Amino acid sequence: MHAVPSTPSRQESKTSRQEFEKTKKKNLKTKMPICLKVHKTQEREVISLCDQDLIGKKFEQDELQLDIKKGFYKGKIFSYQELLKIMEKARNINAVGKESVSFLLKNNLIKISQIRKIQGVPIANIFML
Numbered sequence: 001m002h003a004v005p006s007t008p009s010r011q012e013s014k015t016s017r018q019e020f021e022k023t024k025k026k027n028l029k030t031k032m033p034i035c036l037k038v039h040k041t042q043e044r045e046v047i048s049l050c051d052q053d054l055i056g057k058k059f060e061q062d063e064l065q066l067d068i069k070k071g072f073y074k075g076k077i078f079s080y081q082e083l084l085k086i087m088e089k090a091r092n093i094n095a096v097g098k099e100s101v102s103f104l105l106k107n108n109l110i111k112i113s114q115i116r117k118i119q120g121v122p123i124a125n126i127f128m129l
Contacts, residue, residue: 032099036083037075047090048073049083049104051097059119066118068096091128098122 033052038045050073059066073096078086080103087093087109095101095110101122104110110124117123 032097033077034083034097034100034103035073035075036078036086037073039072044092045090046092046094047086048075049093049095049097049100050074051099052077054097054121059121061117061119064118066096066121066123090126093124093126095124096121 035048035050035052035055037048039048050068054068055074056070057068059068083103084107087104087107090109093104093109095104098121101110101115101124104124104126105112105115110126114126115122115124
């Protein structure tokens, strides 16, 4: 005699789906928001991207210093799709933090060789003339 796997009841399926949705929402909440700020001059436009939790902090390593000032980095928080749309036109980008740099890397805007770290904080710069 072979055991036949039982099929979950409708109630069990509904409960599993609810648990999945809660986990999904929880994962979205734990992902660090990315701040984006646009700096415009007559000659160029520079976009700063920064993980929200790093704003206002300072990091030092050897002779290097990374000062994440609110005036330069604190901007608006956009959805992933909005960030992509803005990045399509960007020519100069300054990114700080794991989420911000990973965003650029995942979307083929930078290569791993362009990433540096100061006291463990990843940074990347893109400058196009």
